[in-house]
Amino acid sequence: MLTPTLADSPIHQRMAEELSRVESRFRAELYSDLDCVNELVSYVERYRGKMLRPTLVIVAGLAAKPDEDVAEPLRIVATVVEMVHMATLVHDDILDEADVRRRGHTVNHLSGNEVAVMLGDYLISHAYHLCSSLDDASISRRVAATTNVVCEGELLQLSNRHNWSLDEPTYFDIIRRKTASLCGLCCHLGALLSGAEPGVVAALERYGERVGVAFQIVDDLLDLTGDEAVVGKSLGRDLQKQKLTLPLIHHLSTADPEQRRSTLGLLSDVSEDQPAPRGMLRGLLEGTGSMAYARGHAERLVTEARDAVLEALPGGPAAELLAGLAEAITQRDR
Amino acid sequence: MLTPTLADSPIHQRMAEELSRVESRFRAELYSDLDCVNELVSYVERYRGKMLRPTLVIVAGLAAKPDEDVAEPLRIVATVVEMVHMATLVHDDILDEADVRRRGHTVNHLSGNEVAVMLGDYLISHAYHLCSSLDDASISRRVAATTNVVCEGELLQLSNRHNWSLDEPTYFDIIRRKTASLCGLCCHLGALLSGAEPGVVAALERYGERVGVAFQIVDDLLDLTGDEAVVGKSLGRDLQKQKLTLPLIHHLSTADPEQRRSTLGLLSDVSEDQPAPRGMLRGLLEGTGSMAYARGHAERLVTEARDAVLEALPGGPAAELLAGLAEAITQRDR
Numbered sequence: 001m002l003t004p005t006l007a008d009s010p011i012h013q014r015m016a017e018e019l020s021r022v023e024s025r026f027r028a029e030l031y032s033d034l035d036c037v038n039e040l041v042s043y044v045e046r047y048r049g050k051m052l053r054p055t056l057v058i059v060a061g062l063a064a065k066p067d068e069d070v071a072e073p074l075r076i077v078a079t080v081v082e083m084v085h086m087a088t089l090v091h092d093d094i095l096d097e098a099d100v101r102r103r104g105h106t107v108n109h110l111s112g113n114e115v116a117v118m119l120g121d122y123l124i125s126h127a128y129h130l131c132s133s134l135d136d137a138s139i140s141r142r143v144a145a146t147t148n149v150v151c152e153g154e155l156l157q158l159s160n161r162h163n164w165s166l167d168e169p170t171y172f173d174i175i176r177r178k179t180a181s182l183c184g185l186c187c188h189l190g191a192l193l194s195g196a197e198p199g200v201v202a203a204l205e206r207y208g209e210r211v212g213v214a215f216q217i218v219d220d221l222l223d224l225t226g227d228e229a230v231v232g233k234s235l236g237r238d239l240q241k242q243k244l245t246l247p248l249i250h251h252l253s254t255a256d257p258e259q260r261r262s263t264l265g266l267l268s269d270v271s272e273d274q275p276a277p278r279g280m281l282r283g284l285l286e287g288t289g290s291m292a293y294a295r296g297h298a299e300r301l302v303t304e305a306r307d308a309v310l311e312a313l314p315g316g317p318a319a320e321l322l323a324g325l326a327e328a329i330t331q332r333d334r
Numbered sequence: 335m336l337t338p339t340l341a342d343s344p345i346h347q348r349m350a351e352e353l354s355r356v357e358s359r360f361r362a363e364l365y366s367d368l369d370c371v372n373e374l375v376s377y378v379e380r381y382r383g384k385m386l387r388p389t390l391v392i393v394a395g396l397a398a399k400p401d402e403d404v405a406e407p408l409r410i411v412a413t414v415v416e417m418v419h420m421a422t423l424v425h426d427d428i429l430d431e432a433d434v435r436r437r438g439h440t441v442n443h444l445s446g447n448e449v450a451v452m453l454g455d456y457l458i459s460h461a462y463h464l465c466s467s468l469d470d471a472s473i474s475r476r477v478a479a480t481t482n483v484v485c486e487g488e489l490l491q492l493s494n495r496h497n498w499s500l501d502e503p504t505y506f507d508i509i510r511r512k513t514a515s516l517c518g519l520c521c522h523l524g525a526l527l528s529g530a531e532p533g534v535v536a537a538l539e540r541y542g543e544r545v546g547v548a549f550q551i552v553d554d555l556l557d558l559t560g561d562e563a564v565v566g567k568s569l570g571r572d573l574q575k576q577k578l579t580l581p582l583i584h585h586l587s588t589a590d591p592e593q594r595r596s597t598l599g600l601l602s603d604v605s606e607d608q609p610a611p612r613g614m615l616r617g618l619l620e621g622t623g624s625m626a627y628a629r630g631h632a633e634r635l636v637t638e639a640r641d642a643v644l645e646a647l648p649g650g651p652a653a654e655l656l657a658g659l660a661e662a663i664t665q666r667d668r
Contacts, residue, residue, distance in 0.1 A: 036493035037486055094428075094451050115492050117428050117451055121421075122485035124455065128462045129478035137471040144463035151456035152371055158449050159370035 011317040015058060018070055018078070022054045025079045029130050030123070040119050043107060044086060052215070053085050053186050054078035059325065060190030060204045062318035063309070073134050074193045077143075080131045081186050084147060087123035088154075090116055139189065146185040153177025157243065164252065164264055166244040175216045176209065183212030203312030207322065210305035214329050217298040220245035221291065224278055236276030242267065246297065248281075251290040259284065295330065302326045345651040349392060352404055352412070356388045359413045363464050364457070374453050377441060378420060386549070387419050387520050388412035393659065394524030394538045396652035397643070407468050408527045411477075414465045415520050418481060421457035422488075424450055473523065480519040487511025491577065498586065498598055500578040509550045510543065517546030537646030541656065544639035548663050551632040554579035555625065558612055570610030576601065580631065582615075585624040593618065629664065636660045 023045075030041045057078040061070060093108050094116050108116035124147075131140045157174045160166050187208030191201040223238045224247060238245050244252075248267075252260055263284050270276050285291050306323040313319040357379075364375045391412040395404055427442050428450050442450035458481075465474045491508045494500050521542030525535040557572045558581060572579050578586075582601075586594055597618050604610050619625050640657040647653040 032486055034486055034490055037489050040489065091451050091455060094447060113428060113447060115489065117425050117454075118485055118488045118492065121425060121458065122482065122489065124458055125478055125481040125485055129475065129482055132466065132471045132474035132478055135471055137466045137469055137474065140466035140471065140474050141463065144459055144466055147459040148456065148463055151452055151459055152366055152368055154452045155371050155374065155449065155456065156368055158452065
């Protein structure tokens, strides 16, 4: 996710060190006296992706207080949000019945839904266990308040499956709850635990939320246009699960009646057992400029996020890294 | 669960009031601004059973400090453990693919596994959210440490499905983690939050653990011998899922080779799509005295639990209620 110009800089090396600490603490926290549990956990580590959420915690902390060491509570929170995110990935694979994630077989594909449910629960439980090692109960309270909202987002999304009339406000409500709230929390807690002023904490939280929404829109686009070998997970799943995403919502609301009918016909034929007709749909969506519309939306959010952070912060490499991270989101192909 | 002699006593009325408070707080905590979430939550309330876990919290508190009002943190913890338990029921229905629970259709049967996973997560998240409203982070830490262990128990049980050689020590390890740890926690926190001496806290925790194991053994027996209309949930599921329980473990380890072969033949023919041959198995298990063996084990645990509590506590109606609760476990038919 890091921009090339920053890849060899001291801040990047510092980040790499901090993320490696997150990985170690993750492993230590999840260690069990039961071999069967440890085997599953080591399998879960293969899900690990870009580590966006712990990155946001650490960089927000460094941006707020650039001259200080990363505080221990910040490292704990960075590990907690990675655990929460991993738990949602494991449970999302049940949701999505996805067979492939991060170039490996998913837990539910290998061991069945039952193991995947319990393994996700084990991750969630350890996230709260680790978080409550902080003396300040208000941090756990805030993390749990956010996971409440994440679950609401997932449930709202599920209740709108097969809803071909899903509108943009509801779509954004889903995304804000499901994805943006956790990214906002990461930046909020990163700044707060570094002792930043309330104004800076709020600005960084807004940055995180915008980055989160943009990230999800790009995910939606990749599900339609991405290369499975590059992205490393099953694609076309939103279509197979009949989940409307931003480009499709735009297309259905701007297409002429006949176009709309033929797109809906195509969508309602999609089932979970066969590949989605991504190529055909892409053509239809490009006809109404819907891919460009969604991409434009993500780019606007990224600009807003970058401006918010550059305005609130005194500058320096961590602030630049946050700006770079935001921009990298719209350019990613995985 | 209450013994008839106590049903109209002041302590029983006090318990009924406290459990009604738990129900109200449960509902208030889970309230969402999303209708789709509230509908699911109101559905979950139909899962509510005997409220054993909040009962243990409150009675342990009253037994430790009989002359004092129930403290607010105790009420919060009572609601938290009920939420944790409800979450495990919702997720267990995915585990067990059970169609019937508490005389209603299960969430996964009505709305699919995906909704059931997320609804369980919503309950878990709110349990930790409510728990971290207590200023003392060590309570959340203890609750999460216990849910870590509960998940380990579930995973250990899943890894032993189809294992016809499961031995008693492993069976008890599973039950201790999966069921007894949460019951032990309830009594521990009930006593602790009432300001009981460490010796009393430890005695009540042991009581809770024994009661939990006994409760699970009786559940195992009911799965084989219970009346579905009385128990109010699908039975024979342990067999369909090829999960060995105490009576079967005893039977397989004491039967002569030929008997053992015929029992294993019967077990391996059971599938998830057809009713388990409970009647035939009952006959075989009675032949080796395995039902009586399991029941005897549960009764011994209940006696130990009752003696532990009567020894550690000064007596009074709450201590008697704990003793009565323990005894009622082996007599229950649902």
